[in-house]
Amino acid sequence: MSTNTLDSLVARLTDLDVNHKNLSVAELVEKVLSREEGVLSSTGAIRATTGTYTGRSPKDKFIVKDEESQDHVEWGSVNQPISEDKFENLFHKVIDYLEKQDELFTFNGFAGADEKYRLPIQVITQFAWHNLFANRLFIRPSKEELENHKAGFTVVSAPHFKADPEVDGTNSETFIIVSFKHRIVLIGGTEYAGEIKKSIFSVMNYMLPTKNEVLPMHCSANVGAEGDVALFFGLSGTGKTTLSADPSRSLIGDDEHAWSQNGVFNIEGGCYAKTVNLSAEKEPQIFNAIRFGSVLENVILDENREADYDDTSLTENTRAAYSIDNIDNIVRPSRAGHPNTIIFLTADASGVLPPISKLSKEQAMYHFLSGYTSKLAGTERGVTEPQATFSACFGSPFLPLPAAEYAKMLGEKIDEHNSEVFLVNTGWTGGPYGEGSRMKLGYTRAMVQAALEGELKNVETVQDEFFGLHIPTECPGVPTEVLHPKKTWADKDRYDQQAQDLAKKFHENFKQFDHVTKDIAEAGPTFKG
Secondary structure: OOHHHHHHHHHHHHOOOOEEEOOOHHHHHHHHHHOOOOEEOOOOOEEEOOOOOOOEOHHHEEEEOOOOOOOOOOOOOOOEEEOHHHHHHHHHHHHHHHHOOOOEEEEEEEEOOOOOOOEEEEEEEOOHHHHHHHHHHOEOOOHHHHHOOOOOEEEEEEOOOOOOHHHHOOOOOOEEEEEOOOOEEEEEOOOOOHHHHHHHHHHHHHHHHHHHOOEEEEEEEEEOOOOOEEEEEOOOOOOHHHHHOOOOOEEEEOOEEEEEOOEEEEOOOEEEEEOOOOOOOOOHHHHHHOOOOOEEEOOEEOOOOOEEOOOOOOOOOOEEEEEHHHOOOEOOOOEEOOEEEEEEEEOOOOOOOOOEEEEOHHHHHHHHHHOEEEEOOOOEOOOOOOEEEEOHHHOHHHOOOOHHHHHHHHHHHHHHHOOEEEEEEOOEEOOOOOOOEEOOHHHHHHHHHHHHOOOOOOOOEEEOOOOOOEEEOOEOOEOHHHHOHHHHOOOHHHHHHHHHHHHHHHHHHHOOOOOOOHHHHOOOOOOOO
């Protein structure tokens, strides 16, 4: 497919008279309601449901294999290849389908708060609420920026168009296809808005390292009153959004960042927070951010249109999308200096990892490459209960390049800026999932605060017998016995077995990283196999 052909297809789509270009939030809300795509909640937020797909569909994600991508992308089950011919044929079908729609919506904005590295993007959607979602999640341009905007990447979302796997080369009716050569993301067969957000993150994970030598990161970030910067790495459900929304610190962003020679910057202009069990008492910043212009996804409303965040009858992966401006204490623009503290978050469903531990440089590299957590119900299609999973760099579904390339960049930056690294377990204590209990948020907040404020620098530590992690013997605001997971279990022998089982899983997973140095390879659990 030629570039001219592609340009003509995009022009056909964007120049339609029925298109709604860069509507205001109020106009988009009106469209959502008039088209019956969603309803207003009691706070003025739009509530929409996504049908069958209430989470990402990783098995339906593809990258076009061509001369641009073939030598850079790590091909496999995460980055599945699709031919240019298949992409061209499917793209033609989608355009033909969308041209028959009465209304289409476009949003022009940016990914990347640092103007030196930002990517101009265009999001074309079949649904008004998807365009509202894009308006909330990406960086909104000024009037002058909009007049001079030229998209460097275009997302086309046609949720009601379904692929024919036998003809189109997909695995199902659903598809998320990225063409780095033609700067197009094609989405169809799914109404889950998160695919729009994450497709652009995948794009940035390719373009920032290869084009700019900048490290993209699946993490949240905030900054203290003294200018100290903290990063929070972790997969969905581990607490990135919750823990970074700290009233005593200014939020840089909740999910996607990049680390350049100038410091850290947010890739997005909004937040996409999990809302299961959300309350004003536990997470006031997030709770109060959900107001007019925000989007509630798959959240149940009661008879008074009040959100019932405890009701997970549609999915546990209920979400809220809102502008970062809805958070009172934010950094404007969303940039800051180099990180002083880096926190790896995991939600360990086996209940054996310590709630906080200090990592050496080698342990930091080991656990960054491992990216362990328990995949929580509802974050992906087909996941109904927690599953132990390893996701390199805490974000392998979004990494087009080999994980080692991102890890090498992180290691170099930790060395250069002398960043301290901690592993924090927000998962289970006193037993595994179903028997123990989730770590109290208050305890986790206290541990994170102690790490950020340097209160753990000189605290005595003990080394965990299975994982080699250095556990502080005390932490302000946290009972001593909570810091040592084995002490919270009634059955100590069963704890040992669970810990040994998890250590084995770490070892099996890390075999794929046979190129790392010996000191990093030996920084993991002391598996007694």
